[in-house]
Amino acid sequence: MRGEAGTVKRVAVVGAGTIGASWAAYFLSRGLEVVTSDPSxxxxxxxxxxxEExxxxxxxxxxxxxxxxxxWRFEADPVAAVAGADFVQExxxxxxxxxxxxLARLDAALPADVVISSSTSGLLASQLSANCAHPERVLIGHPFNPPHLIPLVEVVGGAKGCPEAVAAAMAFYRSIGKHPIEIRKEVPGHLANRLQAALWREAVxxxxxxxxxxADVDAAISEGPGLRWALMGPHTTFHLAGGEGGMDxxxxxxxxxxxxxxxxxxDPKVNGAVQRMLVEGVAEGTGGATPAELARRRDAALVRLLEARKASG
Known part of the structure; x- marks a missing residue:
């Protein structure tokens, strides 16, 4: 399987909406040639x-x-876009x-040693590859939004994926500066989204x-444990909470x-009344700022945070 450092020169990004366009920018910044495709x-x-931005x-x-x-260049036809690609990000x-x-169309058009990686946030790899002749090379490479900033990529081979394809995807993402993690068992939502969902369930x-x-529920995270979570995960955080004795x-x-x-x-029931509470509460807590403005502030802060993490080792 292609994926080791140096073996991927051209990446096809099939689906060039917000996530795909972000992926394309990131791949380009790592010196790769990119072909994008989208019906829009x-x-x-x-x-x-x-x-540009x-x-x-x-x-x-x-x-x-x-x-x-x-x-980079654009091909409206996804099959034309993947011609000559060493890696596909769907x-x-x-x-x-x-x-x-x-995915069935892409699978039929590509050599069997090219990994097809889906950005899906919650679907199962074995379902995605149901109509593929080579399901073993179809896997999930789920980024966190925005992909050009957040290092995490969840890699899921699923019930049909082969270890070689998973290893190739892990090696590729690692070689371009991402932090891939392997999800060893298929579950809806993968890993990070399930953790987010569990926290938000209790927040609601x-x-x-x-x-x-x-606003205060949000502050309980952003002004507290969220600051620690930018540096280490929940298990290590509680390991430190044990003092000299650590996790034990x-x-x-x-x-x-x-x-x-x-x-x-x-176990909240998000009925109409609760939905109104959430919508009105977010509007009040953010001072009426638009999602675009909040995203701009978030991304600017993310850049400074990533730089600080890198500087601190």
């Missing part, structure tokens, strides 16, 4: 704008000095029939029960309290 007539302009940031965050922001709409039909419950406002001490002394909290976690 506005897709080429979206890719062009994304590359993200390029200065990508160069700050480790882009190759000789990378060419113009080393980012079509999150609808199983659409992805199954598209606390708002619905009147325990705290939307934490489990012996603090686990009973945590288990009692687990038993009290909520």
């Amino acid at each position: 007539p506005g897709a080429p302009d979206l890719v062009r704008r994304m590359v 993200a390029w200065p940031i990508l160069m700050r965050l480790g882009g190759k000095a000789d990378a060419d922001p113009k080393a 980012s079509a709409p999150e609808r199983l029939p659409i992805k199954q039909e598209l 419950h606390l708002v619905a029960e009147g325990v705290a406002s939307v 001490h934490f489990l012996h002394h603090l686990l009973p309290a945590l288990e009692s909290w687990w038993l009290d976690l909520g």
Whole structure:
């Protein structure tokens, strides 16, 4: 399988919406040739704008000095787009029939040693490859939004994926500066989205029960554990909470309290009233800022955070 450093020169990005365009910009910044494809007539302009806007940031965050922001082209036909590709990143709409039909077409057009990686945020790899002649090379390479900034990529081979394809994808993502993690068993939503969903479930419950406002629930994370989570995950965080005894001490002394909290976690019903509470609470907590403005602030802060993490080792 192609994927080791140096074996991937051209990447086909099939599906050039927000996620695909972000992927395209990132691949270009790592010195790769990119071919994009999307049925939308506005897709080429979206890719062009994304590359132009993200390029200065990508160069700050480790882009190759000789990378060419113009080393990409557009093909409306996805089969034409993958011709000669060494790696395929599929980012079509999150609808199983659409992805199954598209992936089957790409699979039929590509040599068997080219990995086809889907950006799906929750679908199963074994379902995506149901109509493929070579399902063993169809896997999931789920980025976190925005892909050109967030290092994480969840790699899932699933029930039909072969170890060689998983290893090739892991090696490829690692070689271009991403932080791939292998999800060893197929579950809806993969890993990180399930963790997010678990946290948000309790966040919604606390708002619905009147325990705290939307703004204060958000602040409880962004001004508290969220700062630590930018540096280490929940297991390591609790390892430190155990002091000199580490995780062993934490489990012996603090686990009973945590288990009692687990038993009290909520199961919210997000009816119309709760939905209004969330919509109005977010509007109040963000001061009425538009999603575009909030995303701009977030991305600017993410760049500074990534640079600080790199500087701190």
